[in-house]
Amino acid sequence: MVTKRKNQKKKTFYSKRKICRFCANKEQTISYKDYSTLRHFVSERGKIIPRRISGNCAKHQREITRAIKRARVMAIMPFTVSGA
Amino acid sequence: MRGYELCLIFHPETPDGDITGLLNSISDLITRQKGSVLKHEKWGKKSFKYPIKKQTKGSYCFLYFMAEPPVLREIDRMVRYNETVLRYTTTALGKHFKPEQFAHADHITHEPSDDTSGTDTHEVAKQPAEETTDA
Numbered sequence: 001m002v003t004k005r006k007n008q009k010k011k012t013f014y015s016k017r018k019i020c021r022f023c024a025n026k027e028q029t030i031s032y033k034d035y036s037t038l039r040h041f042v043s044e045r046g047k048i049i050p051r052r053i054s055g056n057c058a059k060h061q062r063e064i065t066r067a068i069k070r071a072r073v074m075a076i077m078p079f080t081v082s083g084a
Numbered sequence: 085m086r087g088y089e090l091c092l093i094f095h096p097e098t099p100d101g102d103i104t105g106l107l108n109s110i111s112d113l114i115t116r117q118k119g120s121v122l123k124h125e126k127w128g129k130k131s132f133k134y135p136i137k138k139q140t141k142g143s144y145c146f147l148y149f150m151a152e153p154p155v156l157r158e159i160d161r162m163v164r165y166n167e168t169v170l171r172y173t174t175t176a177l178g179k180h181f182k183p184e185q186f187a188h189a190d191h192i193t194h195e196p197s198d199d200t201s202g203t204d205t206h207e208v209a210k211q212p213a214e215e216t217t218d219a
Contacts, residue, residue: 032175033091033146070173070175072133073171073173074091074093074144074171074173075093075132075133075134075136075142075171076133077133078133078134079133079134
């Protein structure tokens, strides 16, 4: 059992940490009106992509989430995409 | 004095005159209350991602302005019962916002009022006190 567990531990895969694109490029701003930027942070279904996948830092993920939710209210972004 | 952004969605069949009429009356209200309109923006007709009040399209208009918080309530009153407005929302421009960034705006509808000189050095409140309203 012990050896098996050890083997499992060895298999743990670490990928290279992604860099937050908004931290890398300070000039890039987040706005609820900017569909072309926000669309990279939602799935085909229109769901917000988690930070561990998008690579955003906590601060910018919060801003993105807020912007997407505002954009949804103003019908700039969809709440759901059916049949995607 | 804080910076705000008003987003209005008009019914697709609203004549241009009515849109500019409402925008002008809102701007008048703001300037009367010692605020200033920094910029206005029109996106024109844009299709929605989901229907609003059985409409699939609408005209988007944006108004950037500096005003005292109570002015928002009056704008709300003006817009809420207007049937041509399908939806509207007011958001506080965050702490990174500076009135100077609109200094060379193309579409200034009103001359900035006297007290804008005071707001130049004035940073907008740290936490964007958010006022989001659904029509």
